[in-house]
Amino acid sequence: MLETLVPSFVTGLLLGGLYGAIAVGLSLIFGIIRVVNFAHGAFLMTAMYASYWLWALLGVDPYLSILFVGPAFFLLGYAAQHILIRPMFVRERALVVEPLGVLLLMAGFDLVLSNLALLFFRADYRSVTHPLGSATFPLFSMILSIPRSIVFVLAFVLTGGLSWLLTRTELGTAIRSVGQNREAAALCGVNVYRIYNVTFGLGTAALAIAGAAILPFYYVNPTMGSPLAVKSFMVVVLGGLGSVPGALVGGLVLGVVESVAGQFVPATAAAIFSFVLFVVVLFTRPRGLMGTLDV
């Protein structure tokens, strides 16, 4: 059991990178601008189908498809916020916090997207055959998956990129101000609704990029987004609302706990460890591991 401790830690980090890469877009949308995007899983699924069909019909390598799905899903996210969610904000103008009606709206949108996918693409699990799909490289006595390691690195790239955007650019400052108090932000001259659109677009683009990178070793089907979306919410809250690096840290912590705990108890019991951790962290540090105090 002890000889698997270090390898399980390493594979836990890789798993955590997967969780982090998928959650970073949500940490921007839910963590920063507080839009409860319950369609996160469906957006992931749609982005992965987009990459899949680009591969199946045009032979485009999933990694290359990032160049297309990234911008395409920025536009899709922008449109979703503008067309679906904005009217709700406009109606709730008196409030300075996000209406919870958005939660139901996005949950409904999730159902619509997954059932459309079921209608057009059927329930089949689809995956791509990629030269790197099952490629591995040795690390000491361990065999590590190359595509999963790519996602791990991508998680850091996405987190770093979004963090840089949030802290070093004017757009980023505007986004953070809208997240804190949109009335005050408006008073400071920020075009609040445009910022919401752009942020949602950025979060969805990050998600689409992560989805394309997962495709070489994963599968896509109409409802595969839900379990990962649930994990994403856990990761974002664990890592702390208001912190994009927090999502990555939350993901890594979750992945390691699941993997290492899984060495001592069956996986079904190891899942309990992650929830216990979640509860303990929120109990002792309600803002999450790296969350900001102005929640």
Add this chain to the structure above:
Amino acid sequence: MPHAKASHDRLMRPALFALVLLLAGGAVYTLADAQSVKEIIVGEVLPLSGPVASQGSQLRAGAEIAVEEINAEGGIKALGGARIKLVFGDSKSTPDGGMAETERLITAEKVAVLLGAYQSAVTFPATEVAERYKTPWLVNVAVKDEITERGFKYVFRDFNKASFDVKEIIAGNEIFAKETGKRPTTVALLYEGTDWGRSTAAFLKKFFPEAGYKIVLDESYPPNQADFSAQLLKIKAAKPDYLVGCLYTPDHIIFSKQMMEQKLDLPFGFMSVGAGSEDPVYYKAVPPQSVAYMFVQEDWDILAPKRPWYPGLNEKTKAKLGYDANAYVAAGYGTIFVIKDALERTKYDGDLAKYRTIIRDALAATDISTDKCQRIERKAGGQTYCPALIRGITRVKFDEQGQNTFSHGLISQNLNGRRTILAPMEFREPGAKPAWPVPRWADRK
């Protein structure tokens, strides 16, 4: 007095008209029922969305093909040519969804009989709902033994129990051990943590030690995992001779790929107890090297392509799903004919509640075999066949608990890119021999 008379007349005419209509309607209604019923509504609760929707759609396709054939050939003759109308309830791959849809099909859709539900975790509670409503349920796929061990009167199963699956696996191993002189001694178990995995694991843990094996790992996992690395590390550390796995399609895809990446060496191989490994969708999604030498406990006669009825069924399956028929298409197809056989032994007098019990009694009296199949026999390729036996079993007869004790599966091994039947001996393909022990990854081409 003229006023009163006028108003009296005003009411009289429409009232009389309504009364006549009512009487006429009542007469037509009772007359119609007394003569014949136009259609019998058959309900199926299946996972048409969610993680196991691919298998749900396979069961659905089989059932639809069977109903189309039955209706095209004149429907249920004993009921004056009544057609079968299939209605589906989507369990969404969850027990709550299954129970809700069962209730809806019974109370709103007014089904006469139910089938389903693929997942043991869904079938177990959903059949309890059917029992409460005294509506018969024929389980087409779901192995948890307890489904037909609760003393229920309305639940029947024309499929293996988990205990059958495990006994067949052990019997298969005994055959291979006898012919090669070698046998595994240590076994690792990896199974999904809901009813199917747990019920199979319970029997694995009961029967394997009795057969002389030692269980060195008992690993359950929550379904829809993204990564099996942690489990593979544990399996490697436990150093088992043999691995038995219960995985639905998505998990099986990830597990098989990672098992290949990690080059997990199992001297006597990996036995997959069906589900994912019986799904054509799974085989399309994994590289062929990852399934080489894998054993599968098959739920149907996989030599079906050689049977005369296969081309017809396969063409229709391909038209609906885009791939070949499999065990679940066959299960969906065959059980509809078991229902037809039962319906041919019933009479409907308009009372649905009573009719459900009549169907229940007819099901309990079912006895179909290759010789006794007249009510449902069909022709293909110049030969007569019995569609209820399409899975390659020889008889459908339910015991006092509603279980078809004649249900059985087969053991196959993936040799030269093809699932080859190896056990029981009477089903072994001529010239086939097990690769036992199984070649190490380093020695494979």
